Amino acid sequence: MKLLLVEDEEALRLTLVDSLRQGGYVVEVAATFAQAYEKVRLYQYDCVLVDLTLPDGDGLDIVRTLKADGSAAGVLVLTARDGLDDRVRGLDLGADDYLTKPFHLSELNARLRALLRRRQFQGQHHIVFRDLLVWPELAEVYVRGEPLTLTRKEYDLLLYFLANPGxxxxKEAVAEHLCGDQIDAADSFDFIYTHMKNLRKKLQEKGADGYIRTIYGVGYKLATEDAR
Amino acid sequence: MKLLTATTRYYLGLTLGLFALASLLLYAGFDWALRHEVEELLYNRQLHVQQQVARGLALPDPAYADNLDRSFQPLPLGYSDTLLLDPVEQEMVPHRQLTFRLQPVSAASAPEWVTVRKSLVETEDVLAVVVGVLGVVLALLLGGVVALNHWFSQRLWLPFRQTLVALRGYDLQHHRALGLPASSIDEFRELNQALNMLSERLVRDYESLRQFTENAAHETQTPLAIIQAKLEQLLQAPALQEDEQLATVLGDALGGAQRLSRLHQALTLLTRLENHQFAPTQAVPVALDQLLRERITLLEPLLEARGILLAWRVDSPPPALTMHAGLADSLLQNLLHNAIKHNHSGGRVDVQLTSRFLEISNTGPAIKGDPTQFFERFRKQNAASTSPGLGLSIAQHICAYYGFSITYAFTEAESRHLLRVQFA
Known part of the structure; x- marks a missing residue:
């Protein structure tokens, strides 16, 4: 998977590149509008991540260029602006998704996964993780060949974890992912526990025990290998 | 009291006082002059009578001579006033009389006292005419003052009134100075100049404050995004995940950064609302019922975890609103979050949407304090809460932006909070 990251802020760019490369993507970067423009005209990418506020231009113009060229690349808009209107404009112009800064890296991974999945209809479509097999198009999950029945939220949660293995x-990132927005009402994150508990129980019943580990006081982690 | 009324009062008082004094003086003067005239006339008659007698002519007979009396009894000499009966008019008429002693022509004849009189009726008539004329002039003058003031208030004070109207309708959020016209009257011109300068300075200050807020908002999000991303990366370090204490510290730091960022976004939104930075062109027909459905679906996990029952209904037709989609969403989000946040577990939230209003009521403990202050910024029920307490303030600002009214009510019996948004 080849990505282009357009971000002018160096510190953020480096962190994002690190995180994306860890996720197994091939990442190219552009720090300015001019660089980004040149790259999208010359090369093909699976997805372009565009920051809207660039020192020498408007990130939305990159989106426009991509659409005008009929590019197959997915577009994920990153915006430091208080979204509201740019959000709407970006999606109107053909961006596939947006994230308002600051965002969780895990959320970026999940969005990117979903976006790439939606865009690519050729080739294999399933996700394999240890004993798990997931068919996202069908919303079906199997543990060692046995079907696993999950609620919509639990399934959503599982996909989110699968997008961020290891x-x-x-907790905040999980809560935001579940409630779709910045949830200041959830001073306590009770509601994650319920869903986590149920998801774990169901996985455990099918023999996928210890997949999701609790890191006390901080959050959760999808263990890539058996801890025992 | 109007300035004009006040000046008119003083003016009238002074005029009336002066007039009364002038009338008195005039009356006394005329009276004195007329009497003097009468006395002179009587004296002339005295001389005439005396000359006639000295020449040996007979005195006219009182029976035929008008206003002449003769007496052989001594009478007080000099001028005096008396009332005499006018035989024609049959009424008492004031007279001025002069009594003098006739020097007897011969020693044989007895001394004689003669009184000559003059009626004062004519002089009184003259006085009446004078005072009457003065009264009419006074009335005309007073009427003139009132009329002139009326005209003044309409014409001369017009620039002042215009300034007042402009000041009353002045709104700093329009980012315009007052621009009052220069008046031909010095005082008003100076007033308008001073006000213009004041408003220009206000607009400048306001503008720089706005710019600062905007820049601060924009420039802060990027470092915050960096902090958050770096902390998250740091959390991935394997060593850290084994160290519970350190992980908690990092997690707390991350949580703080997120709160700050959320607070920032909320304040930026408020600022943009106050500055009217949502162009009318971005307003679109919004299906509020659909948005409501989406919002409630998103909140389901939260409701479930708190054991809150949310019942909602949309009475058709749903409201036909034209507003910014993001703001409509934000309004619903903030109201719903508020209803969940200030609820107790096992409580209820009831939502009703009609073409004219949106009503969200929730159970929850009574809140101390003035309900009108609930819409203020940073108003928190619980000081320890991590929420910045901007939700209702944002909701109120969005309502004000589109001319909706938002009201809060609390029913003691059911311990229920009710927020109602009335669409225009």
Missing amino acids: RLLT
Whole structure:
């Protein structure tokens, strides 16, 4: 998977590149509008991550260029602006998704996964993780060949974890992912526990025990190998 | 009291006082002059009578001579006033009389006292005419003052009134100075100049404050994003995940950064609302019922975890609103979050949407304090809460932006909080 990251802020760019490369992506970067423009005209990418506020131009123009060229690349808009209107404009112009800064890296991974999955209809479509097999198009999950019945939220949660294998996901990140927005009402994150408990119980019943580990006081992690 | 009324009062008082004094003086003057005239006339008659007698002519007979009396009894000499009966008019008429002693022509004849009189009726008539004329002039003058003031208040004070109207309708959020016109009257011109300068300075200050807020908001999000991303990366370090204490410390730092960022976004939104930075062109027809459904679906996990029952209904037709989609969403989000946040576990939230209003009521403990203050910024029920307490303030600002009214009510019996948004 080849990505182009357009971000002018160096510190953020480096962190994002690190995180994305860990996720197994091939990442190219552009720090300015000019660089980004040149790259999207010359090369093909699976997905372009665009920051809207660039020192020498408007990130939305990159989106426009991509769409005008009929590019197959997915577009994920990153915005430091208080989204509201840019959000709408970006999606109107053909961006596939947006994230408002600051965002969780885990959320970026999940969005990117979902976006790439939606965009690519050729080739294999399933996710394999240890004993798990997931068919995202069908929303079906199997543990060692046995079907696993999950609620929509539990399934959503599982996909989110699968997009971030081995990563520590904070409670806040999980809560935001579940409730779709910045949830200041959830001063306590009770509601994650319920869903986590149920998901774990179901996995455990099918013999996928200890997949999701609790990191006390911080969050959760999908263990890539058996800890025992 | 109007300034004009006040000046008119003083003016009238002074005029009336002066007039009364002038009238008195005039009356006394005329009276004195007329009497003097009468006395002179009487004296002339005295001389005439005396000359006639000295020449040996007979005195006119009182029976035929008008206003002449003769007496052989001594009478007080000099001028005096008396009332005499006018035989024609049959009424008492004031007279001025002069009594003098006639020097007897011969020693044989007895001394004689003669009184000559003059009626004062004519002089009184003259006085009446004078005072009457003065009264009419006074009335005309007073009427003139009132009329002139009326005209003044309409014409001369017009610039002042215009300034007042402009000041009353002045709104700093329009980012415009007052721009009052220059008046031909010095005082008003100076007033308008001073006000213009004041408003220009206000607009400048306001603008720089706004710019600062905007820049601060924008510039802060990026470092915050970096902090958050770096902390998250740091959390991935394997060594850290084994160290519970350190992980907690990092997790707390991350949580703090997120709170700050959330607070920032909320404040930025408020600022943008106050500055009217949502262009009318971005307003679109919004299906509030659909948005409501989406919002409630998103909140389901939260409701479940708290054991809160949310019942909602949409009475058709749903409201036909034209507003910014993001703001409509934010309004619903903030109201719903509020209803969940200030609830107790096992409580209820009831939502009703009609074409004219949106009503969200929730159970929850009574809140101390003035309900009108609930919409203020940073108003928290629980000081320890991590929420910045901007939700209702944002909701109120969005309502004000579109001319909706938002009201809060609390029913003691059911311990229920009710927020109602009335669409225009």
